[in-house]
Amino acid sequence: MNTESDFQVPIGFELAHQEWLAKGAGKFHEECFSVGYFAYYRTRYWALVRQAIFARDSATCVRCQGSAAHVHHLGYDFLGIDHLHPETLVSVCGPCHQLVEYARRAESLISKISRRIIRAKRFIENRSNCFEQSAAYDYARLLEYQDELAELQALFATGTPYTNCRTNADMEGSDDKSLRSESHVYDARAVSVISGWQGSEEEKEARLLPMLELEIQKCKSFAATVLEPVSPRARQSQQSCAAEGMTEPGSKSSGLELLVVGIRFHRGNADGISAGEAVKFVREPSNAYDPNAIRVNLRTGGTLGYLTKEVAAVFARQLDSGGEVCGVISKIVRNKVYVSATPQRF
Numbered sequence: 392m393n394t395e396s397d398f399q400v401p402i403g404f405e406l407a408h409q410e411w412l413a414k415g416a417g418k419f420h421e422e423c424f425s426v427g428y429f430a431y432y433r434t435r436y437w438a439l440v441r442q443a444i445f446a447r448d449s450a451t452c453v454r455c456q457g458s459a460a461h462v463h464h465l466g467y468d469f470l471g472i473d474h475l476h477p478e479t480l481v482s483v484c485g486p487c488h489q490l491v492e493y494a495r496r497a498e499s500l501i502s503k504i505s506r507r508i509i510r511a512k513r514f515i516e517n518r519s520n521c522f523e524q525s526a527a528y529d530y531a532r533l534l535e536y537q538d539e540l541a542e543l544q545a546l547f548a549t550g551t552p553y554t555n556c557r558t559n560a561d562m563e564g565s566d567d568k569s570l571r572s573e574s575h576v577y578d579a580r581a582v583s584v585i586s587g588w589q590g591s592e593e594e595k596e597a598r599l600l601p602m603l604e605l606e607i608q609k610c611k612s613f614a615a616t617v618l619e620p621v622s623p624r625a626r627q628s629q630q631s632c633a634a635e636g637m638t639e640p641g642s643k644s645s646g647l648e649l650l651v652v653g654i655r656f657h658r659g660n661a662d663g664i665s666a667g668e669a670v671k672f673v674r675e676p677s678n679a680y681d682p683n684a685i686r687v688n689l690r691t692g693g694t695l696g697y698l699t700k701e702v703a704a705v706f707a708r709q710l711d712s713g714g715e716v717c718g719v720i721s722k723i724v725r726n727k728v729y730v731s732a733t734p735q736r737f
Contacts, residue, residue, distance in 0.1 A: 407436060407439040408475075424470060445459065448481070454619070454620060455484060457487075458484060460483075461484070463483045465479045465494055466479050466498045466502070490547065494613075500536055501614075508603050525592060526588070526596050527582045527586075533603060535574075537606065537652075541652045541700075547617060612727075649730055649731065650729055653697045657693075657694045658694070661728050664720060664723070669690045670688060670720060672687060673688055681700055681703060683704045684697055684707075685697060685703045
């Protein structure tokens, strides 16, 4: 059984550690998952952890450097032992609170993908015979992870406060049929791709592993982007521009800034392209996966990728009435490509 000396208590969290021991240590950690978040946040233990985090961060928001009003969890795996893992907690102000939540959601995706990688490795090593384990099933889930991350990226880029729409729909039970239908779409897409791969089921799973690991890196990169410090003035400028659907003044583009997804499948990475390069937006009404699909072509004629489903759903009808629309690559950030087109053209 662990004693007090077995724990490396971070400096500044000694009082929280003493309260944790008084609460029963490991037993308190286990109970925290059953008492509910609101009850947990009313405990003296959490008050001491919160106080220590504010002291560590000088009560300064991790994003805008303004005055912090909240301590935010980037993940809930260490609920009840937060003082031993202070790296999972950040100080934030009110306006930044729901934006920082995007980082927590990215961390949640990382956990899900990591568990799937573990199951896939066990399957490859013939140590698991889970009835639902197959390359097609795992590829379908990968497609879901990619779409969820793209959705988070698109919403964060516009400064939209985070709301977990999927969870709300699940709780209300209003979209169960829709969610099942969406899952079947992913399954069908995965089967069509995996059926073209050569090799055994284990070999196909092995081929999927680096794709899953790459998705983890993309999630980590996005979480880091969310937590990048910005000045209060820059944050106000970003929110103002997002509200107008425009890029920031002085940027290389002056129109709508849109994320391009699917680049990895069409050209592997963003090498060889640069900001300012011309692109074309081309509708694909016959696209098997999205009738609103809008393809982004490079000036060479090759496909760069596609606009996100959420953006395509907004602009498809307008684009249908005007044929091809030109734009430019506005910026490339950590291998993520953004393109822009003037509002008048869209």
